[in-house]
Structures are given as structure tokens and as C-alpha cells.
Amino acid sequence: MNTFYPSAELVPALWFPLVKKFYQAYYPSGKPNKADPIWVIRNKGKVLCAVRLKQFSNCQLLTAMVTAPEYRNKGLGSHLISNIHSPLEQSSSYCFAFTHLVAFYTRNHFQEIPPIELPKELFNRFYAYTSQGRNLTPMRYKSS
Template identity: 35%
Template sequence: MDTLNFGVLDPIKLPIVKKLYKAHYPAGKPKSDERILTLSKNHAVAAIVRFRTIEQYRLMTGMLVIPEHRGLGLGHQLMQYLQSNELQSDDFCFALAHLEDFYHQHGFEVIAEEALPGPLKQLFSRYIHGGKSLVAMCYIDPS
């Protein structure tokens, strides 16, 4: 039986996470000032998500499920953990367009670029003008 563990990354393990991103999601660049949460399966990191603080806002970014663990529902399990333990109303994410429904299933709602807070709007605009197909989303706490 598989053992799943969720938790905040121990900063000493940041080099391991950087190596995983470099191998599987080169655009993702984990930094020591981010809040990084992991889902480990049988003591090996299987999924990662980062929270970047921009002024008083949080942007969920860089969600990665290691390729050999994809298709097992681990992304959904990580999101369920986040909903119960981490996400707050007005947390944001810039979802790849094809993942909009995935994030919607976990409490995120699409918002117009104009509705983003100033510093997030600037970042989103920069990404969009750089050619990325993203959807701005905001977490709405159901409680």
C-alpha cells in the first residue's frame, strides 16, 4: 500500500526540488522565499506546489506532478490537501488554459485581468504579452 505524506518543504531540501523542476518543468524556478508544499509517495517527492508572496497577495505557482506519478490523481489529492490546510480566500493562480477546469474543481474561479490586484495584474500582463496562454483565477473559500 502506498504511503502519501503532505507537508511544507524543509529548506534544506530546496536543491532536490530545484533539480526536479529543472528536469520536468524548466520554466519553474523555486526560490527560498517561497512557501513550497510537497506530496511524497513512499518517501519520494511526487508533486510540488509553490506559493509566491507579491506584496500582500499570494500566487500559487509552479504546480508539478512528476511524470511517472501523473494520471494517479495525485494532483487532485494535493489540491484537496491545500483546500483543507493552506488555501485562503483571495489566493490567486495563473492557470494554463487547459488546466482551468482542474483548478475550478478545487475552488478557483476565473477572474478578468482587470480584476486582479495591481502587482498581480502587471505580472499577468507580462506573462500574457510574453506569449503564455494563461487564465487568471482566484480561490474562493467555500466556508
């Protein structure tokens, strides 16, 4: 990556309205939740990229990852994931990658798994999403 980006930051409650506005602008279905940790990369008060780690009883789901359009395809998403390796290692971590993004998540330490290997609470959610016609691939985080 040739561009310098600041480190990811865990969103404090004070920033929540800013992050909510970012999601509304670029990923309305992302629906940030104050109960789940949200990590962002921002520059001069502007959110450039965000991701949420939705918490479950025995695992977490990396979800609602979005980058502002003018910063896409510049390595920012990978930079964000590389900055949150420690939180991803704290609990079994999964994502439901849009099929066209599997290569991206593979480069960022996620590995494709069969749906049956998902924890039950994630399997039910995955089944519901794919039943709605979403083309998703279940993946699990594997630290290097």
C-alpha cells in the same frame, strides 16, 4: 481517487536541493525560491508533486505546480491542492492557469476572474506573461 497518496508537506530548507532538482527535471521554468513556501507530496524520499505559493504584499500566487510524468492524471495534483486549503485561505490566492487546465483548477476551488480583478502586482505579471504569448486564465481561490 483510488490511489493512496501521503499528505502534502511544507518543504524544509534541507529538502530545497531535492525540490530544485525535481523542478529542473520536470518544469525548469518553475524556479523554486527559498523565500516562498513550497509544498510537496513525496513517497520514499522521492518528490511526486510540488507547488509554490509565491508571496506578495496582500496576496499569493499558486505557481509552479508540477507532477512527475508517471503520476499525472491520477488525482495527485488535486490531492496536493486539497492538502493546502488552509495556506490558500490565509491570504487572497490566485493562479494563472494554462487554459487547458482551467477545468482542473475549477474542480479544485479556483474560479475564473477577469484580469482587471487581479491585484495590481499580479495584473502586471499576468500582462507580461500573456504578452509573451502564454495562453493563461486568471483564477482566484474560493474556499467551499
